[in-house]
Amino acid sequence: MTDSALLLLQAAADSTHAYGEFPVIGARAFVWITAEVHLMFAAFVLGVPMFAVVTEAIGIFGGDERYDRLSKEFTRLLLVAYSATAIWGAMLVFGLSTLYPRFWAYLTTIFAPSMWLYAALFFIESFTLYLYYYGWDRWKKGRAKLGHWTLGILLNVWGTIVMFIANAWLTYMMSPPRDITPTTDPTTIKLWHAIANATWMPINVHRVIANVVFGGAIVGAYASYRFLAARTDEERAHYDWMGYVGNFIAMSALIVLPFAGYWLGREIYQYDQSMGITMMGGFMSWLWVIQAFLIAVLFLTGNYYLWIGMGRIPGAERFRPYTKYLLIVLVLGAIVWGTPHTMIADSKELAAMGGSHHPFLGALGVMSAKNTAVNLMILTTFLSFLLYRRANTRPVVPWARTGTIIQGAMFAVAAGVVLFYGIRGYFVEAIVRIGFSVYQVLAVLSCIVFVTLIDILMTRGAQSLGAIRWGKMPPRSQYALFILAVTFTWLMGLMGFARSGIRQYWHVWQVMQDTSKYAATPALGYASKMISLCVLIFLSLVAFVFWLGGLAEKSTFVAGEGEQGARHVGH
Amino acid sequence: MSPRLPPAIRRYAEHPFWQAVGIVLIAYIVVVWVVPILPGSAIVPKSVVLQYMVTVLVGVLIYVSDNEERWRRFKEPIQAVLIEPRLKAVRAAALAGLTALVGLAAYGQVKTTVAAPPNLRSIHPAPPAEITFRGKTIALTGLENPLRQHPDSLSSYLAEGKRVYYQNCLPCHGDHLDGQGHFGPGFNPLPANFQDNGTIAQLTESFVFWRVAKGGPGLPREGTPWNSAMPVWEDFLTEREIWSVILFLYEQTGWKPRTWETEAGKGETGKGKGDD
Numbered sequence A: 001m002t003d004s005a006l007l008l009l010q011a012a013a014d015s016t017h018a019y020g021e022f023p024v025i026g027a028r029a030f031v032w033i034t035a036e037v038h039l040m041f042a043a044f045v046l047g048v049p050m051f052a053v054v055t056e057a058i059g060i061f062g063g064d065e066r067y068d069r070l071s072k073e074f075t076r077l078l079l080v081a082y083s084a085t086a087i088w089g090a091m092l093v094f095g096l097s098t099l100y101p102r103f104w105a106y107l108t109t110i111f112a113p114s115m116w117l118y119a120a121l122f123f124i125e126s127f128t129l130y131l132y133y134y135g136w137d138r139w140k141k142g143r144a145k146l147g148h149w150t151l152g153i154l155l156n157v158w159g160t161i162v163m164f165i166a167n168a169w170l171t172y173m174m175s176p177p178r179d180i181t182p183t184t185d186p187t188t189i190k191l192w193h194a195i196a197n198a199t200w201m202p203i204n205v206h207r208v209i210a211n212v213v214f215g216g217a218i219v220g221a222y223a224s225y226r227f228l229a230a231r232t233d234e235e236r237a238h239y240d241w242m243g244y245v246g247n248f249i250a251m252s253a254l255i256v257l258p259f260a261g262y263w264l265g266r267e268i269y270q271y272d273q274s275m276g277i278t279m280m281g282g283f284m285s286w287l288w289v290i291q292a293f294l295i296a297v298l299f300l301t302g303n304y305y306l307w308i309g310m311g312r313i314p315g316a317e318r319f320r321p322y323t324k325y326l327l328i329v330l331v332l333g334a335i336v337w338g339t340p341h342t343m344i345a346d347s348k349e350l351a352a353m354g355g356s357h358h359p360f361l362g363a364l365g366v367m368s369a370k371n372t373a374v375n376l377m378i379l380t381t382f383l384s385f386l387l388y389r390r391a392n393t394r395p396v397v398p399w400a401r402t403g404t405i406i407q408g409a410m411f412a413v414a415a416g417v418v419l420f421y422g423i424r425g426y427f428v429e430a431i432v433r434i435g436f437s438v439y440q441v442l443a444v445l446s447c448i449v450f451v452t453l454i455d456i457l458m459t460r461g462a463q464s465l466g467a468i469r470w471g472k473m474p475p476r477s478q479y480a481l482f483i484l485a486v487t488f489t490w491l492m493g494l495m496g497f498a499r500s501g502i503r504q505y506w507h508v509w510q511v512m513q514d515t516s517k518y519a520a521t522p523a524l525g526y527a528s529k530m531i532s533l534c535v536l537i538f539l540s541l542v543a544f545v546f547w548l549g550g551l552a553e554k555s556t557f558v559a560g561e562g563e564q565g566a567r568h569v570g571h
Numbered sequence B: 001m002s003p004r005l006p007p008a009i010r011r012y013a014e015h016p017f018w019q020a021v022g023i024v025l026i027a028y029i030v031v032v033w034v035v036p037i038l039p040g041s042a043i044v045p046k047s048v049v050l051q052y053m054v055t056v057l058v059g060v061l062i063y064v065s066d067n068e069e070r071w072r073r074f075k076e077p078i079q080a081v082l083i084e085p086r087l088k089a090v091r092a093a094a095l096a097g098l099t100a101l102v103g104l105a106a107y108g109q110v111k112t113t114v115a116a117p118p119n120l121r122s123i124h125p126a127p128p129a130e131i132t133f134r135g136k137t138i139a140l141t142g143l144e145n146p147l148r149q150h151p152d153s154l155s156s157y158l159a160e161g162k163r164v165y166y167q168n169c170l171p172c173h174g175d176h177l178d179g180q181g182h183f184g185p186g187f188n189p190l191p192a193n194f195q196d197n198g199t200i201a202q203l204t205e206s207f208v209f210w211r212v213a214k215g216g217p218g219l220p221r222e223g224t225p226w227n228s229a230m231p232v233w234e235d236f237l238t239e240r241e242i243w244s245v246i247l248f249l250y251e252q253t254g255w256k257p258r259t260w261e262t263e264a265g266k267g268e269t270g271k272g273k274g275d276d
Helices: A003-013 A027-062 A065-099 A101-134 A142-174 A191-195 A200-229 A233-271 A273-280 A285-312 A320-338 A347-353 A361-365 A367-390 A400-427 A430-458 A475-501 A524-552 B007-013 B016-037 B046-065 B068-083 B085-110 B151-173 B205-214 B239-253
Strands: A506-508 B130-133 B136-139
Touching: A027 A065, A027 A142, A027 A200, A027 A475, A027 A524, A065 A101, A065 A200, A065 A233, A065 A524, A101 A142, A101 A191, A101 A506, A142 A191, A142 A200, A142 A475, A142 A506, A200 A233, A200 A475, A200 A524, A233 A273, A233 A285, A233 A367, A233 A430, A233 A475, A273 A285, A285 A320, A285 A367, A285 A475, A285 A524, A285 B046, A320 A367, A320 B046, A361 A367, A367 A400, A367 A430, A400 A430, A475 A524, B007 B016, B016 B046, B016 B068, B046 B068, B068 B085, B130 B205, B151 B239, B205 B239
Parallel strands: none
Antiparallel strands: B130 B136
16 A cells, blocks of 8 residues: 555545544543443443352252352342443443544444344343343242243353454454455455454453453452441351352452463464554553552452451461461562563663663563463462361361372472473573463463362361351451452453553554544553543442442341351352 | 570560561662672662562561451550550650651652653564665564575674674674663663663564664654664665674674564564563
């Protein structure tokens, strides 16, 4: 394509009526806020049904009614959240169609049929939710209950398809198929060709997992709010247990999320090298330093919650002395994970360092160190959970000692593999080093799978050292759950900005240029403020939803049926 | 704690509050004074000190509060200082000290200084897919150093690269290729240190070609402010001279250039995750 043709196209795109203006905050800020808050609500209403349906299944097949009540309580939160999702979605669509009409017309030309399907599915999804919630007490027994559970599954199916459709639009903006150029007539682009673009499936997978994490964190925050507001011990016990379940699900899904993220990052690189470098090594690389810090907060807070929780488990005192060593690994991991390769330094410091890479600490800023740190942090978190799970049991199988030794050896081998490839990575060229991360991840995942299997077999019929004293948690443990929810939400806004921002001044990467006055990629300070604002709006609305949840009807908790007998999710 | 410690010291060493104070102090000493004196090390920038200390502080707070007994004991001295009449002098000193500390921090933030403020500069901006070199279009994606296709002539290319380096690059990038040339200290940002594992070791040769050919003025707008003094070398050197000097840089430092993924249909990978 010649420069003159590009200029002509640009002039056409720049003509009047391509952009509208929104008072005070401007068009971009309006679309930014509506898109982000809509997405946060959407993640919530997709994530919560996933484990509402799982907890309902545990209730049905495990015969434990507490899980059924928990599931219903999750679902009640969804009703209001659904309306909020739809309202923010409508605001986003109105914003796009009035403020970015030319771009919106381009997208609708390609994606119109998928947009009709989207609306229809959203409608069906909403009514499935109404049936699911309002039919809860009517279809409570036998086959009717199974039918009810099927409704829950359908709710997830519709929700997931809706998300996949929306993902197609935004991933097309990032990675349109290479045969599409600025001169391609959008009416000639085949719908499936546009949908099945390079980053569509990685984003789908990443978002499904992230929604589970997010839903778990928000439910944890809800439980902590109800815990702190509880008036009776029974109520506290119930919400303590609910918070634990939410946190368990969030942390479990979090462990696999980085792998999905890695796949997405790799696909972005393979689609367009310069986009990948902008994201990881260029302008956006600073976001990863912030992200590293937030992930460290998640790991530390998640473990902290487990360690405090050990205070309410008889028998946990056996393991208490070891938590400080786990903490040391986590803090050192957080330090390495957050060490920037290119450091912020003044001219004096730069001169002393001989550049913006520290001659000694710079070694911690590269991929080998980061991968090693995060894999060891994942292993440590898993060990924390294992100790927590083991706390009030004593295995009685004859091979218990051998089993524990094998588990210990598995941890040692996994940590050894991670360290070996981490150190070896400094001595090989980049292309080989990238491959090492696969071995590290495999070592950690194998350890998690096999140690869990051994643990499940080993704790069969184990002697109990006493029931968990649900509700006997200090308030600060509940603030930890709040921190987790806020951090997850902020991370989502941050990574959303990174994903969207790497398009820079393109509506559709190298196909349709943004010629509005907001085309410049915002500075990090401005972006941080916008992300914080979105998080604040979302959490304020969620707080309102929580309050409504308590106002609309009494909690599903039934006094006198406390959670004293409830066990860990992992049992 | 070691049983050999005198009882008075042991009382402090085993108390969570003093343990916390001790850990924070030791961490500060290690980061600010010990790390810089390690062989080949340098001072740790204030931004990184702050980051490390916040992480350590969070770790310490987790340690003292993750069990009830330890948390209660940790709070004891703080509560005592706040309410006990016999500690009135300590209370007054603590309040005065805290106020002075906040005042000093505020003063440190607002006082005028002649040093340029630190800026968030991305060292490895995203390269374009292709560049125009003296009117000729060169596709950077997937491009290898063309001189490597003539292994028999490598030694002469290397000699040429060495000559080009010493005639043009030496004043800034230095005799040791470490960015410590005579003119080096006069620049901000400092000239690149090729010995560092974070510069050419992380890059493909086509990236280095782009940076040499286009210099500071050719940097993309994504990472402004750009104030690199690197000249636009395409105005002074031929394409072959630039490739030769790139050969020389890798040969002399011992680094291997980043290579492109060759797996069929996989495209390419320019730079690994988390490198920056």
